[in-house]
Amino acid sequence: MSQQPSQTSAPHTVPGGRPRRVAVVLFNLGGPDAPEAIRPFLFNLFSDPAIIRLPNPFRFMVASLISGRRAKPAAEIYAQLGGKSPLLENTEAQAAALEAALGPKPVADPGPELEPELGADPGLDPAADGAETKVFIAMRYWHPMSAETAARVKEYDPDLVVLLPLYPQFSTTTTASSTKVWHEAAKTVGLTAPTKLLCCYPTEAGFIDASADLIRPLYEAAKAHGTPRVLFSAHGLPKKVVTSGDPYQWQCERTAESIAAALGIEHLDWVNCYQSRVGPMEWIGPSTDAEIRRAGQDGVPILVVPMAFVSEHSETLVEIEIEYRHLAKEVGVPHFTRVPTVGVHPGFIDGLARLVRQTVAGKAAVCAQNGGRICPSNFPGCPQARR
Ligand SMILES: C=CC1=C(C)c2cc3[nH]c(cc4nc(cc5[nH]c(cc1n2)c(C)c5CCC(=O)O)C(CCC(=O)O)=C4C)c(C)c3C=C
Ligand SMILES: [Fe+2]
Ligand SMILES: [Fe+2]
Numbered sequence: 119m120s121q122q123p124s125q126t127s128a129p130h131t132v133p134g135g136r137p138r139r140v141a142v143v144l145f146n147l148g149g150p151d152a153p154e155a156i157r158p159f160l161f162n163l164f165s166d167p168a169i170i171r172l173p174n175p176f177r178f179m180v181a182s183l184i185s186g187r188r189a190k191p192a193a194e195i196y197a198q199l200g201g202k203s204p205l206l207e208n209t210e211a212q213a214a215a216l217e218a219a220l221g222p223k224p225v226a227d228p229g230p231e232l233e234p235e236l237g238a239d240p241g242l243d244p245a246a247d248g249a250e251t252k253v254f255i256a257m258r259y260w261h262p263m264s265a266e267t268a269a270r271v272k273e274y275d276p277d278l279v280v281l282l283p284l285y286p287q288f289s290t291t292t293t294a295s296s297t298k299v300w301h302e303a304a305k306t307v308g309l310t311a312p313t314k315l316l317c318c319y320p321t322e323a324g325f326i327d328a329s330a331d332l333i334r335p336l337y338e339a340a341k342a343h344g345t346p347r348v349l350f351s352a353h354g355l356p357k358k359v360v361t362s363g364d365p366y367q368w369q370c371e372r373t374a375e376s377i378a379a380a381l382g383i384e385h386l387d388w389v390n391c392y393q394s395r396v397g398p399m400e401w402i403g404p405s406t407d408a409e410i411r412r413a414g415q416d417g418v419p420i421l422v423v424p425m426a427f428v429s430e431h432s433e434t435l436v437e438i439e440i441e442y443r444h445l446a447k448e449v450g451v452p453h454f455t456r457v458p459t460v461g462v463h464p465g466f467i468d469g470l471a472r473l474v475r476q477t478v479a480g481k482a483a484v485c486a487q488n489g490g491r492i493c494p495s496n497f498p499g500c501p502q503a504r505r
Contacts, residue, residue, distance in 0.1 A: 132277055138249035141276035141311070142220070142474055143267060144213055145283040145296040148257025149196075149203020149431055155260060156192050160185035162259040168295035188396065195436045206257070208429035208461065209284065213253040215462040219471035220251040251474075252276075256303075258296045264303035272309040279304075279313040280477050282470065284428050286325055287352070287369035288318035288486075290499045291359060297501070316477045317501050319487035320369040321376040324469015328460045329425065330380035336421055336455045337383065343419040343453035347387040349409050350374035352426035353433060354392035354401040363498035367402055373425050387418070393442075394433050410442055414449030421455040428460050 132138055150159040164170055165181035172180060196202060252274055256267040271279060281300060283293040297315055304313070319325060333348065340346040352370040360367045374390035393406040406422070413420045422442060424434045438456045446454040460466035476489050484501050486492040493500035 138278075139274060139276040140249055140251045140474075140478055141271045141274055141279045142216065142251060142253045143271065143279060143281050143300065144209060144216070144253060144255050145281060145285070145293065145300070146205060146209050146255065146257055146429075147292065148260035148263070149205040150192075150260060151202050151206065153193060153196065153201045155202075156196060157185055157189040159260045160188050160192060164188075166258070166291075166295055168291045168298075184397070195432050198436050198440060199432060203260075203431050204435070205429065205431040206255070206260075206262075208431070209255050209257075211462050212284065212429060212467070213255055215464075215467045216470050216474070217251060217253040219467050220253070220474060249277075256296065256300060258292070258299065264296070264299045265306065268300065268303035268307045268309050271304075272307045276311045278478060279309070279311050280474055281313060281315045282474060282477075283317070285426070286318065286322070286428065287320045287366050287373060287426055288493075288500065289355065289359075289366035290364045291355060291366075293317060294499070294501060312483075314477050314480075314482070315484045315501065316473055317484055317486050318365075318369060318492065319469070319473055320373045320492075322469050322473060322487045324465045324467075324472065325428075325460060326373070326376045326380050328463040328465035328469070329377045329423065329457075331463065331465060332460065333377070333381060333421060333423060333457050336457055337381070340419045340421060340453050340455055344417065345387060346419045346421055346453075346455075347389065347413055347416075348378070348381075349406060349413075349420055349422045350377065350388060350390045350425045351393050351406045351409075351422050351438070352390070352424075353394045354403075354405070356397075356399045357402055358399070360402055363496075363500075363503075365493045365497040365500050368493070368497065370426060377423065377425060393424075393437060406442065407445060410446050410451060411449050414446065414451045417450065417452060419453035419455070420446065420451055421457050423457045424459055428466065430459055430461070434459060 150156045161181050164184045165178055167177060170177050170180050254267050254271055255262055256264045281297060283296060285292045337346055355364065355366055371390055378386055378388045389409055391404045391406045391409040392402050395401045395405065422438050424438060427434055443454050473487060477485055480489045491502040497503060
């Protein structure tokens with residue numbers, strides 16, 4: 119998937135004479151690649167201290183217990199997808215598209231959200247100087263995991279590593295967890311290249327416009343069944359994760375209102391809700407199923423937009439497409455539409471490429487979509503709050 123340096127622009131070289139190399143590492147959750155991988159995948163997930171906040175040995179005991187219990191319902195979910203998650207293939211398609219978009223281009227485009235005072239250095243811009251960029255994937259709970267990817271990145275011998283979560287909204291349970299494990303893995307394999315984290319891009323223009331682009335024609339079609347309501351559905355979180363300062367819900371709200379505004383539909387009926395609850399704890403709400411029931415009572419058609427996921431997997435293809443569609447029918451919703459994720463939509467991929475260039479060119483080791491920080495100060499879970 120690597121790009122060759124441009125033949126027309128002078129390559130920016132390192133002292134050894136070779137082009138500068140940038141490794142972009144995409145973070146994602148990972149999913150089982152076979153029925154027998156389901157239980158160990160779940161064990162990896164529930165033994166993450168960012169998910170189960172208990173000290174060991176209690177966490178491992180709880181992880182064994184919950185992964186054992188959850189294995190059967192999870193197997194039923196993945197059976198509907200042929201016994202495995204499509205997340206890796208979809209992430210690979212995004213990696214290939216991003217690598218192509220990051221190929222050498224004659225002019226650096228810092229994108230509309232760059233804060234000029236943060237200072238771009240075009241000499242470090244892969245697009246401007248013909249540097250080589252290679253995109254890697256590090257999954258958190260199933261292969262390829264950070265240990266394997268860090269070894270491959272070390273072999274590539276980059277001058278800079280950019281960590282790019284495929285989670286537009288930052289959470290301590292996703293991006294922070296992957297970042298921690300990445301740094302441990304990098305240390306273990308002796309990968310010492312400077313590393314920057316692009317922590318979040320909940321309202322990045324390419325992501326928002328691509329989402330609106332996917333919704334618009336489906337909204338028009340749904341109008342034949344009444345005035346549609348748009349359900350911006352994000353993966354939920356236990357309430358106590360949010361009350362302890364995780365900015366995920368705040369960022370989800372910003373995404374929902376930005377896509378709603380980008381749609382430009384007068385008096386748009388929309389709501390931000392949360393799906394995929396697991397376990398007995400209280401989770402943030404309103405829940406997507408409660409909103410589907412409310413739409414049934416109101417007799418309005420709905421569009422479910424999975425706005426915290428950027429590719430398809432069990433939560434979109436089974437939970438939304440099969441389970442929520444079924445529930446909608448049961449409670450009398452006149453028309454149900456699942457809006458696809460942004461996937462390899464060119465607007466989304468170009469937006470990611472702009473963010474990578476901006477991160478490479480900027481000075482910060484951790485930055486959000488604006489090259490700086492976007493979270494208000496009352497979120498201690500923001501990675502920039504700790505700096
Ligand atoms: C925005 C992204 C995600 C957040 C936040 C998140 C938090 C979170 N998840 C669980 C438990 C499970 N998640 C599972 C699947 C899953 N989760 C995400 C994303 C986020 N999770 C994705 C993309 C997937 C799909 C993986 C795939 O199918 O490829 C699962 C496994 C499926 C199931 O059994 O339902 C569990 C379990 C918790 C507890 C949590 C926050 C504390
Ligand atoms: Fe999850
Ligand atoms: Fe933040």
